[in-house]
Amino acid sequence: MYIEGNVKSFKRKQVVKLSISYVHMNTKVLKMPAIKDANIVKIAVEMTGQNPQLIEFNQKQPLAATIQELCNGWGLSDPDQYALQFSENNNQNYITEKNRNEIKNGSVLRLNLSPSTTAHDILQKLNTGTNDEKTKSLEKLSKLSVDMTFALEFINKQGLALIISMIEGGKCKGDMLAYSLMAFVELMDHGIVSWDILEVPFINKVASYVNNQAVAQDAKIIQASLSILENIVLNSSGKYGLVEKEVTFPNLVMHLQSHNPVIQLNAIALINALFLKADIVKRKAVSATLCSKQVRNVGAEMAHQLYVLQNLMLALLEQRMNLKMDPQDQDAHDKIKELRRIAFDTDGSGFGGEVTARRQLGGFAKDYKKLGFKYDINPALDFTETPPGMLALDCMVYFARNHTESYTKVVLENSCRADEHECPYGRTSVELCKLICEVLRIGDPPSEQGQNYHPMFFTHDHPVEEFFCICIVLLNKTWKEMRATIEDFVKVFSVVREQITRALATQPTGLDKFRAKLQLLTYSEITNLWQQERTSREEWESHARPIVELKEQITPEIMELIQQQRLGFLVEGTRFTKYSMRGQRIKDKFWYVRLSPNHKVFHYGDCDEKSVPTLEELPNKLAVVDIKTLVTGKECPHMKDVRSEIHRYTLYTFQYYLLAQECQTYGPLVASMGRKTTHQLAFSLTLDSVEVTSLDFVAPDEQVFDYWTDGINALLGNKMTSKETENDLETLLSMDIKLRLLDAEGVDIPQDPPPIPADPPNYDFCYELK
Numbered sequence: 001m002y003i004e005g006n007v008k009s010f011k012r013k014q015v016v017k018l019s020i021s022y023v024h025m026n027t028k029v030l031k032m033p034a035i036k037d038a039n040i041v042k043i044a045v046e047m048t049g050q051n052p053q054l055i056e057f058n059q060k061q062p063l064a065a066t067i068q069e070l071c072n073g074w075g076l077s078d079p080d081q082y083a084l085q086f087s088e089n090n091n092q093n094y095i096t097e098k099n100r101n102e103i104k105n106g107s108v109l110r111l112n113l114s115p116s117t118t119a120h121d122i123l124q125k126l127n128t129g130t131n132d133e134k135t136k137s138l139e140k141l142s143k144l145s146v147d148m149t150f151a152l153e154f155i156n157k158q159g160l161a162l163i164i165s166m167i168e169g170g171k172c173k174g175d176m177l178a179y180s181l182m183a184f185v186e187l188m189d190h191g192i193v194s195w196d197i198l199e200v201p202f203i204n205k206v207a208s209y210v211n212n213q214a215v216a217q218d219a220k221i222i223q224a225s226l227s228i229l230e231n232i233v234l235n236s237s238g239k240y241g242l243v244e245k246e247v248t249f250p251n252l253v254m255h256l257q258s259h260n261p262v263i264q265l266n267a268i269a270l271i272n273a274l275f276l277k278a279d280i281v282k283r284k285a286v287s288a289t290l291c292s293k294q295v296r297n298v299g300a301e302m303a304h305q306l307y308v309l310q311n312l313m314l315a316l317l318e319q320r321m322n323l324k325m326d327p328q329d330q331d332a333h334d335k336i337k338e339l340r341r342i343a344f345d346t347d348g349s350g351f352g353g354e355v356t357a358r359r360q361l362g363g364f365a366k367d368y369k370k371l372g373f374k375y376d377i378n379p380a381l382d383f384t385e386t387p388p389g390m391l392a393l394d395c396m397v398y399f400a401r402n403h404t405e406s407y408t409k410v411v412l413e414n415s416c417r418a419d420e421h422e423c424p425y426g427r428t429s430v431e432l433c434k435l436i437c438e439v440l441r442i443g444d445p446p447s448e449q450g451q452n453y454h455p456m457f458f459t460h461d462h463p464v465e466e467f468f469c470i471c472i473v474l475l476n477k478t479w480k481e482m483r484a485t486i487e488d489f490v491k492v493f494s495v496v497r498e499q500i501t502r503a504l505a506t507q508p509t510g511l512d513k514f515r516a517k518l519q520l521l522t523y524s525e526i527t528n529l530w531q532q533e534r535t536s537r538e539e540w541e542s543h544a545r546p547i548v549e550l551k552e553q554i555t556p557e558i559m560e561l562i563q564q565q566r567l568g569f570l571v572e573g574t575r576f577t578k579y580s581m582r583g584q585r586i587k588d589k590f591w592y593v594r595l596s597p598n599h600k601v602f603h604y605g606d607c608d609e610k611s612v613p614t615l616e617e618l619p620n621k622l623a624v625v626d627i628k629t630l631v632t633g634k635e636c637p638h639m640k641d642v643r644s645e646i647h648r649y650t651l652y653t654f655q656y657y658l659l660a661q662e663c664q665t666y667g668p669l670v671a672s673m674g675r676k677t678t679h680q681l682a683f684s685l686t687l688d689s690v691e692v693t694s695l696d697f698v699a700p701d702e703q704v705f706d707y708w709t710d711g712i713n714a715l716l717g718n719k720m721t722s723k724e725t726e727n728d729l730e731t732l733l734s735m736d737i738k739l740r741l742l743d744a745e746g747v748d749i750p751q752d753p754p755p756i757p758a759d760p761p762n763y764d765f766c767y768e769l770k
Contacts, residue, residue: 041103046087047111050074057103063095070111083114088619090606093147093595101691102620115153118144123159126166127150131176137174138179145186152192160187168201181206181224188231195236203232203239207246210255219260226255226266233273239278249274256680262390268305275312303451310453311446317464318443320391332390335397336379338369342400370415372424382426388433395468396429403469410476423479424486429468431493432475436468439500448585448678449700456510463511471516472499481523498526545752550740551733558732562725566711570595572706575607579638579698585678592618593697599715600624604695622695628686630712636684640694681705685712 039059046052053073057066063084071079084095086102087110093099094115103109113121125137141159144150154160162183166172172180188195209217209225229247232239247270255267266406344367369376383393400407415421437443442464457463475496484492499521508514573594578586592613593604603618634640681699701707706724713720 011054027399041105041107043103043105043107043109045070045084045109045111047074053678059100059103059593063097063100067111069283074111081114081117082111085112091619092143094149094736096149104619104621107619115144115147115150116157119150119154119157119159120155121207123157123162126162129170135179136196137177138176138183142179142186145183148190151187151190155187155192160184160193163187164198166304167500168199168205170205178218178224181221181228185224185227185231186230187672194586195232195239198232198236198239200242203229203242204246207243210247211251219263222255222258223260223262223266226263226270230266230270230273233277234272240274241592242737243665244274244278247274265305271310272305272312275309303453304449306458307450307453308446310457311441311444311450313457314440314442314464317391317437321387321389321442323390325380327380332383332393335393339396339400340364340371342404343367343371343408357673368426370416371411371426372422372428373426374424379426383433385430387437388430391437392433394431395433395465396426398462398465399429399469399472402465406469406473410473413476420485421483423476423484425472427489428479429472431489432471432496433468435493435497435500436471439497439504440467441462449681449698454504454507455512456514466511467514470511470518471496474499474518478523495523495526498530502526502529547737550737553734554736555729558729558736559720562710562728563714563720565728566714566720567595567599567705569707570711571597571599573612574700574704575609575612576697577700579678579682579696585698594618595711595715602695622685622687624689624715626689627712627716628688629703630683630709630716630718632683632709634679634682636679636682636696637694638684638698639679640681683709683712 037058038057041059042054043057044052044054047070048106055066055070064079066083067082068079071077071082076082086093086095087108092110095103095109108208112118122137122141129137141154145154163180167177167180167184187193206225206228209221210229229243233243249271251272252267252274255263258264258267284531360367365376371379373382375381383390410423411425414425440597455465460466475492476496478499479492482488482492482495483751499518502521503514503517506517508517551646571594573592575590575592578589578591580586588609590607590609591604592611593602594613594615595602596615600623601621602624603611603615604619604622607613677720681700683697683703683705685695687693687695697708699708703724706722710720760767
């Protein structure tokens with residue numbers, strides 16, 4: 001019995017152990033994760049008139065095989081006639097082997113007729129269909145032509161030649177014409193076909209749509225026509241003359257008064273293109289015409305075009321700015337004599353006897369000395385420094401001729417003043433003109449990101465000369481307020497520079513408002529502003545040891561705060577302008593990038609100029625863990641050829657202009673055109689992925705560049721080293737230090753802590769109470 005019982009007990013234990021092992025084994029089987037294939041994504045495919053299919057899309061499987069399976073599921077024959085398309089609002093491109101990696105889990109695709117079949121159907125309807133069918137086909141064409149794959153098929157089937165012939169022949173009217181022009185623009189934007197293929201009849205016909213002001217036209221026709229002409233001027237090798245002949249500037253400038261901002265933008269873009277290719281005489285004529293026009297609805301792209309236009313208009317003065325006075329230039333000598341004559345040879349002013357006496361003494365050296373020239377014996381030598389060169393003489397003569405009363409007042413006031421306080425008009429005018437050239441950056445090439453333009457320069461036929469007249473009166477006033485002497489020359493100009501730059505920063509819309517702003521910025525006001533800034537700067541630049549130690553203690557907290565702000569900026573997202581792989585700005589193409597709230601994934605996708613997409617609206621994702629490193633500047637993949645491209649573009653666009661000018665005058669201009677800032681705002685995220693090696697950006701400005709590079713460095717665990725981080729750290733440290741030292745106000749903090757006193761002679765400090 002005992003043995004039998006032990007045997008039964010042993011069997012029961014073995015059964016229990018086996019049961020437990022079985023349970024454990026099953027548990028482990030249940031917990032084992034399923035192995036997922038990274039090349040397979042789950043998507044939905046739609047087709048008009050069919051129920052959607054949910055399929056597993058294998059990135060390694062040929063597209064033709066996937067389309068075959070879809071056609072089998074819907075009972076469709078001849079799968080070669082079909083192709084897959086993206087179905088997002090901002091991306092309806094055909095799917096090819098190059099872009100198939102953009103398909104993600106949850107994507108919704110559409111099965112449509114292939115690009116070849118669609119192009120054939122459109123061409124057939126354009127050749128044999130009714131006007132209504134042609135209009136619908138052209139509308140469809142204008143949308144599909146955005147896709148490179150379709151555009152290539154359509155062009156290969158001689159579709160572009162058909163569109164050109166339809167426009168040339170005047171067969172299209174109304175919507176049909178609008179869609180034809182729009183389709184042409186999209187087809188040519190891919191760069192498949194050269195703009196040199198266009199002949200005179202086509203250019204004349206498109207130009208007629210721009211020149212026709214009498215008949216009300218569809219805005220789309222004018223927009224597309226302006227865009228076509230701009231591209232012909234910039235991208236063809238010899239068609240500029242045809243466009244310049246057909247499109248007169250008065251007719252073109254009329255479009256600046258349009259209430260349609262796109263027409264305004266395209267008109268200014270065409271004006272800039274023509275301005276860039278025109279000779280100096282035509283540039284001056286165009287500048288005079290444009291100064292009487294004003295533009296409404298200034299957006300980001302419009303601001304950039306106006307900035308470029310302003311830059312080109314100011315560049316008209318570069319030749320005079322870099323031209324030294326020729327001793328044989330009789331006209332220049334006559335202008336110098338005119339300055340003396342207007343100032344001193346005034347009838348009925350009581351100076352006639354003095355003039356006669358001066359002549360009897362031989363020459364006008366004393367007059368030129370009172371005019372304030374550095375070389376009173378030969379004032380021509382004052383205009384040998386470049387810049388400002390002959391531009392200084394032009395401005396001085398303009399002031400004397402057009403503001404004679406102010407001119408004589410400035411000159412005579414200083415000629416009657418004690419020698420130690422006189423303001424030398426000639427010397428200060430030359431130096432002021434040089435200062436204006438520096439402040440307005442005359443001669444500098446326009447930057448790709450620039451948007452800083454001054455409306456007041458579009459309100460006068462001679463904006464820079466009028467600007468000089470206002471500033472020379474300001475300089476004389478500031479000189480008197482400072483009770484300056486000739487030894488204070490540099491100090492006075494530092495104040496005047498500050499007055500001019502601060503007034504320009506307010507963006508005055510007219511020269512009168514600029515003058516009024518300068519009246520408020522007196523020498524005492526500038527001094528007070530400088531004192532306030534100096535005081536603030538001295539506080540946070542304090543090197544007292546206690547303050548330094550306090551800064552070291554609170555710096556980690558502030559850096560954490562800055563990091564949170566940078567990450568918050570990335571979460572809000574930024575709209576970037578698209579650039580090609582060769583570093584060229586793509587007009588009116590934008591994309592938006594933002595970081596997820598959990599700081600783990602970047603979401604990005606295409607957008608328009610004003611929209612702010614949500615995370616759900618951005619189709620593409622990039623995990624932070626997939627980022628290998630951050631590179632900036634010329635090391636970026638899309639910036640490696642920027643400098644050579646800029647240099648090539650500069651030589652190309654200015655070759656007509658330079659052939660008509662002296663090389664010695666415009667040589668510095670060609671050399672300066674290589675100085676672009678686009679690469680300084682570029683940064684890229686290099687990835688571990690084989691399919692997409694990098695994500696490339698160009699920031700709209702330096703602040704956005706700093707914020708994004710700081711945020712990415714923070715995500716990667718690197719140190720934030722941007723200039724914005726340094727500035728923010730200094731500002732926040734200053735504010736924190738001030739708050740902490742409020743209780744110590746009025747107490748002088750020593751540079752070093754007080755010394756520790758010596759030990760006492762004894763330590764008998766006990767006191768006995770009695």
